[in-house]
Amino acid sequence: MGALTGKKVAILATDGFEQVELTEPMEKVKAAGADVDIVSLESGEIQGMNHDEKGDMFTVDKTINDVSAEDYNGLILPGGVLNPDTLRTNDKAVQFVRDFFVQHKPVSAICHGPWMLVEADVLEGRTVTSFPSIKTDILNAGGNWVDEEVVVDQGLTTSRTPDDMEAFCKKVVEELREGKHDRQTP
Template sequence: MIQGKTIAFLVAPEGIEQVELTEPWEAVRQAGGTPKLISTKGGRVQALNHLDKADTFPVDATVDEVSAADFDGLVLPGGVANPDYLRTRPAAVEFAKAFFEAGKPVASICHAPWTLVEADVVRGRTLTSWPSVRTDLRNAGATWVDQEVVVCTAGPNTLVSSRMPDDLKAFCQAALEAFGG
């Protein structure tokens, strides 16, 4: 399905919702793709199970060491702290925005669209997210819907979005389809 493709997973140094990282990561791996963990700092990142510390994961590269040209797609895991941190880091925002400029697929779950709002890439697009992000998306010019998964092709790239961990099965399937082209 995505054999030979490399997918970036952009995360903050801490605050990533673990299951929103690990399930899409494993889906990419099982589909023959190569997932790469990208962050704003090297070393290890700290994931959470909601608000409790969970596992740590090794960073493959920082946003300063790579570009969207190095990847075939992008996954933005959620968690509240993760995208809130990323949207305040210009290099992370520019990295995410570059996937849109290059027409490459992006998959975003839970609170992750905050990074896309900051990148100004949701105007005219239809997305879903965690309910508290709804107003931010609407204010940024997006149409927000309450659905398990949304696949929006009304722009330069395919944008896959889901609301929460309960939607991960549908999210992973739609993301793999988008990454497969």
């Protein structure tokens, strides 16, 4: 039995996500025993990206209209520029992210993924990292931005780029294993 057996994890993504930022955490979480759903805005398939080149297509398991944070033990937010920029314009997707914080469940975001945390207004007083280009957005949202490989703040795991993937995935699994965390509700 894996460390995450019996746990269910959502990966929120849409077209334009950085492929490795979805596939690597998904593989590690599944290998640890969790069930994983790719949640998106619409059913069908979503387009992965390998930096600025099209990657593979991925099947959506559930739409944002059919899920609740109550259905999951944790959430993963991959980056890519287009992915979080599109997701943050969808009120249901933003509320889905916010609900994980209200329920004190682990959330992990990498690269541009923390844009969803800015939009969900859950960064006040938290220490996080991200792709450097969204540092100002994080600071303006009340977060404390640091340039580190991986940062964990009360169940919120963040990393900068695919170069940080090994450390990111390790902490994602650890935080999901620990489960609920004490933290302030937004």
